Amino acid sequence: MPDNPQTSTPPLGENDFFAISPKLIRPWGKGRFTLFLKQGGSYVLYTRKGEAFTASHREKLDGLGINQVYVQSGERAGYTRYLIDNLKDILDDEGISLEQRSQAWHQASVALTRKLFEERLPKGFSKRRFKEIVELLRSSVDFFAVKGALKHLASLVAPGYKLYNHSLGVTVLTAFVLGTYEHADKALITKCCAGAMLHDLGKSLLDDTVLDADPSQLTNGLLAAFRAHPSAGVGLCSSVPLEQETLNCILFHHEHCDGSGFPSGLGGEALPYYVRVLAVCNEYDGLTRASGWRSALSPYEALYRIKSHKEAFDLDALKRLILVLSNAEIKISN
The missing domain is CATH 1.10.3210.10 (Hypothetical protein af1432)
Incomplete structure (x- = not known):
């Protein structure tokens, strides 16, 4: 798995997340939303809102063949604002x-x-x-x-x-x-x-x-x-x-x-x-x-x-x- 995925979140269902391609994420110094990975039926924290997401983060995801990361539905507005900008x-x-x-x-x-x-x-x-x-x-x-x-x-x-x-x-x-x-x-x-x-x-x-x-x-x-x-x-x-x-x-x-x-x-x-x-x-x-x-x-x-x-x-x-x-x-x- 990518470098040090963090502690698993409390149980959340499919409707609590939406999937995006890691390729859509530009390297940033301070993220506007939290990113999760999916392991089996669980969602694992990858980078928190406010943390950096670097080119190496994306390269590691590519190397592991991970083509989807997940954002919580409650942060959709932040993701949309990111797309606009x-x-x-x-x-x-x-x-x-x-x-x-x-x-x-x-x-x-x-x-x-x-x-x-x-x-x-x-x-x-x-x-x-x-x-x-x-x-x-x-x-x-x-x-x-x-x-x-x-x-x-x-x-x-x-x-x-x-x-x-x-x-x-x-x-x-x-x-x-x-x-x-x-x-x-x-x-x-x-x-x-x-x-x-x-x-x-x-x-x-x-x-x-x-x-x-x-x-x-x-x-x-x-x-x-x-x-x-x-x-x-x-x-x-x-x-x-x-x-x-x-x-x-x-x-x-x-x-x-x-x-x-x-x-x-x-x-x-x-x-x-x-x-x-x-x-x-x-x-x-x-x-x-x-x-x-x-x-x-x-x-x-x-x-x-x-x-x-x-x-x-x-x-x-x-x-x-x-x-x-x-x-x-x-x-x-x-």
């Missing part, structure tokens, strides 16, 4: 499998976006929270370009019907579709992904009965409130330094090429290409995700419906989305 190093480490890196990205992203949407802050959100989101996305852009990453990310962001689930789904799709444009550099993709992650922030001010209702069945007043959510989202971001591209993504994500969208009825060349990409990705993710009033469509059904409204959506962006989905081995045929 070390995400770039984890995503850039090719010694960690794509699946594990994707899971780390998803856990860190959910932690940041879930709290943001569920707090329903009437005065917007803090500069600190916005900075964390931007840093997460900057750390992600190179990983988004890794071959095979989308296949793992897509399976992680697909489930769920909450606003933060949808926002993460749109963020991932927008990043990968923009990546097919030669002139879309990392800075632009980061700005647009920030817009994708925040595009429905204005919906956090709406009651669930409105969000779960068929828009065609809403009263005129409630429909107007629903259609104002892009503007409301921009308002909630008034205290943070939004880039123009991020602002455009939030404000115009429901605008259509033919001018039939909302809230401003913009269309044609007035809509930047990256907004048209986001609009297609937003529509696709929304259709393939169940809501309070309808079941999820299959990828094929969603793409068919978007194509049937070809005047409203950018067909080049749609073709690029189809290519991205195909490369991710997502079944898009009938």
Whole structure:
């Protein structure tokens, strides 16, 4: 066994721990959570919270063929905070499998976006929270370009019907579709992904009965409130330094090429290409995700419906989305 595992803890069950790969642990001087090893049916203390975890600790685990260490469920928040703070190093480490890196990205992203949407802050959100989101996305852009990453990310962001689930789904799709444009550099993709992650922030001010209702069945007043959510989202971001591209993504994500969208009825060349990409990705993710009033469509059904409204959506962006989905081995045929 590794160097001097410490005294066995009081009896705890499987539900009291979750497993992680030792490769996800970066060397640290002061750990944020306690690590355990599993011996038979018992969990043995390896390093305490606050103790150092060095490269030699990990090398010894590798040498012994130990591919899982355990963290107590009560310290999940500390582990998640660790992922957020070390995400770039984890995503850039090719010694960690794509699946594990994707899971780390998803856990860190959910932690940041879930709290943001569920707090329903009437005065917007803090500069600190916005900075964390931007840093997460900057750390992600190179990983988004890794071959095979989308296949793992897509399976992680697909489930769920909450606003933060949808926002993460749109963020991932927008990043990968923009990546097919030669002139879309990392800075632009980061700005647009920030817009994708925040595009429905204005919906956090709406009651669930409105969000779960068929828009065609809403009263005129409630429909107007629903259609104002892009503007409301921009308002909630008034205290943070939004880039123009991020602002455009939030404000115009429901605008259509033919001018039939909302809230401003913009269309044609007035809509930047990256907004048209986001609009297609937003529509696709929304259709393939169940809501309070309808079941999820299959990828094929969603793409068919978007194509049937070809005047409203950018067909080049749609073709690029189809290519991205195909490369991710997502079944898009009938």
